Amino acid sequence: MLKIQTLSSGSAGNITYVGNTTTGILVDVGLPLSLTLKLMAQANIDPHSITGLVITHEHSDHIKGVADFVTQFNVPIYCHQRFVQILRRSLKLPPHHFIATESNFIINDINVNCFTVPHDSLFCLGYTFQCGDATVGIATDIGQMTDIILNNLAACQIVVLESNHDIQKLMANPKYPDWLKRRILGNRGHLSNLECGRTIAKLYQANVSQVILAHLSEKNNTPTLAYQTVKQYLLTQGIVEGKDIFIDVALQSQIGNYYCLE
């Protein structure tokens, strides 16, 4: 059995819970500890039930609350051995907080698998989590979709996938300088709504039945725009949202819906 729930998602901070009755994992703690604990309480997740943390990358919207959380609750950070030093420096934490892993590792009864994601950070990882017949996956901060990401997410029933921006809205945003637009649109930036839709059409051909759109830009996207763009693209491919596949949108300031796979 596996549960997945986004607690906060977007450019201002990201936290996702994955777990079951015996194991609790937080993917990123990108908000201050006090706010993290408030969101966990709203979601009925006891912080003492958290067995381990995994981190996607070292940008502050993914690690802001990590050091305080692991210090207060004495929870280890499971980190690919190649990235332990980077993460240690970013978090300013002593080595005993880290468990160095291979690409595949186990946290209690959950098999965790990490894979590389192209992004303008020192490292960036996506994750899949498997327990029994249930598999869920997370990939955000994606400069461009790759076969590695697609192949890993194709094994999941539920996927949290970046739908960062609407390209037209971003291009027309007078508050964003050209260099920042180029960064976001570049192949180490973020995934647009349209690219997200294209990816979901491919994932539909695999096993994926539920996608949660995530890491939406507050300035260059809206939940409705992300949902409609993805839905319309899927329709052009003959895929009907709500029938063939289900799409949900994770929000920044509100805990997400709770999904449970038996």
Ligand SMILES: [Zn+2]
């Ligand atoms: Zn990032």
Ligand SMILES: [Zn+2]
């Ligand atoms: Zn991010």
